[in-house]
Amino acid sequence: xxxxxxxxxxxxxxxxxxxxxxxxxxxxxLGAEAERISIRHAASGRPLAALxxxxxxxxxPEHYGGDLHAKVRSDPARDxxxxxxxxxxxxxxxxxxxxxxxxxLINVVLGGNLHQDIRAMRxxxxxxxxxxxxxxxxxxxxxxxxEVCDTGRLWVNSLxxxxxxxxxxxxxxxxxxxxxxxxxxxxEDGRPIIGVQWHPEYLSYLPAQRAxxxxxxxxxx
Numbered sequence: 722x723x724x725x726x727x728x729x730x731x732x733x734x735x736x737x738x739x740x741x742x743x744x745x746x747x748x749x750x751l752g753a754e755a756e757r758i759s760i761r762h763a764a765s766g767r768p769l770a771a772l773x774x775x776x777x778x779x780x781x782p783e784h785y786g787g788d789l790h791a792k793v794r795s796d797p798a799r800d801x802x803x804x805x806x807x808x809x810x811x812x813x814x815x816x817x818x819x820x821x822x823x824x825x826l827i828n829v830v831l832g833g834n835l836h837q838d839i840r841a842m843r844x845x846x847x848x849x850x851x852x853x854x855x856x857x858x859x860x861x862x863x864x865x866x867x868e869v870c871d872t873g874r875l876w877v878n879s880l881x882x883x884x885x886x887x888x889x890x891x892x893x894x895x896x897x898x899x900x901x902x903x904x905x906x907x908x909e910d911g912r913p914i915i916g917v918q919w920h921p922e923y924l925s926y927l928p929a930q931r932a933x934x935x936x937x938x939x940x941x942x
Contacts, residue, residue, distance in 0.1 A: 725754040726941050727767060731803050731823070732775030734761035740775050740820075743922040747934050750925070758806065760798045770941040771816040771913075774803055774823030776920055779883055785834040793837070804830055816913035816940035818933065821881050824916025828906060831889025836902070839884050845899035850880045852923045858904045864895035865907050866915060869936040870929040877904070877919035877930075884918060892916075913940035 728748055732741050745755040753771075758764050781795040782788055784804075803823070807830045810817045819827040825835055836842065846856055854876035860867045867873055875896070885903040888894050892914070896905035908914040917933065924930035 725752055726770035726938060727754050727756055728937070729758050729764065729769040729772045729806065730755045730775060731758045731773070731799075731806060733777050734759035734799075740777075740920065740922055743925070744773060744775065747922055747925040747931065748938075751931070751934055751938055753938055758802075760796075760802055769815060771818070771937050772806060772810045773937070774807060774817070774819045774826055775922075776821030776823060776880065778822065780822060780825050780829055780835060782837060785829045787835065787837045791837055800826070811914075814912070816937050817915075818937045819914075819916030820922065821918055821920055822883075824906060824918055825883060825885055827914065827916050828885045828889045828892060831892055833889030833892065834886050836884045836886045838882055839900075839902055840882055842902065843900055846879075852878050852880075852920070854878055854924055854927065856898060856919075858896050858898055858919070860905070861895040864893075864905075865911075866895050866905050866917075869915070870932050872929055875929060877917075877921075878923060879918075880920055881918060885916075913937070 730744050748755045778796045779793040781800050856877050856879045858875045858877050860873050862873050888906050892906040893909045894903045895907050898904050904918040906916045921930040921933045
């Protein structure tokens with residue numbers, strides 16, 4: 722029997738982390754093995770076929786020229802750990818999926834910046850957090866994301882109050898919500914990098930969302 726591809730999954734160090742367990746279950750369902758990586762879960766050292774940078778607290782404003790005096794909920798140790806893993810994945814060409822904070826952090830590592838708080842920008846979409854797919858997202862028709870999800874329109878969940886403002890070097894914006902806030906980015910040059918602002922691990926019962934994880938594993942091959 723062939724060995725399951727091993728996917729590193731960064732995220733919260735808390736014992737009860739719904740995002741980690743949901744991601745692990747989805748990867749297992751698709752034939753992969755998840756390896757948890759956090760400030761309390763050291764990497765095993767075994768080769769990783771792909772990497773998922775998970776959601777969580779705010780990205781520290783010092784990393785993208787944000788307001789250092791604004792009220793944020795950041796985790797400097799986690800920022801440092803995940804930025805290291807992103808840089809390593811970029812250097813080694815490891816397929817990379819960023820989820821919510823993870824998409825923002827990939828963007829920051831590549832020199833992009835963020836909206837520190839989007840709540841005042843909301844006009845056409847509400848900003849109440851929720852796990853259900855209640856927010857509509859338009860996807861660029863020629864993007865890899867549209868090809869992967871096989872649609873130009875997605876219904877997604879929303880748990881964020883920060884978002885990508887300017888894409889980093891080598892990234893292009895490929896999805897937007899009704900307020901024209903960026904909801905996804907991907908590599909311009911075809912490298913296996915996608916970042917989404919929502920949480921597909923909670924929506925894996927939907928084929929278009931499960932397809933993101935399937936894409937990651939196909940990118941390994």
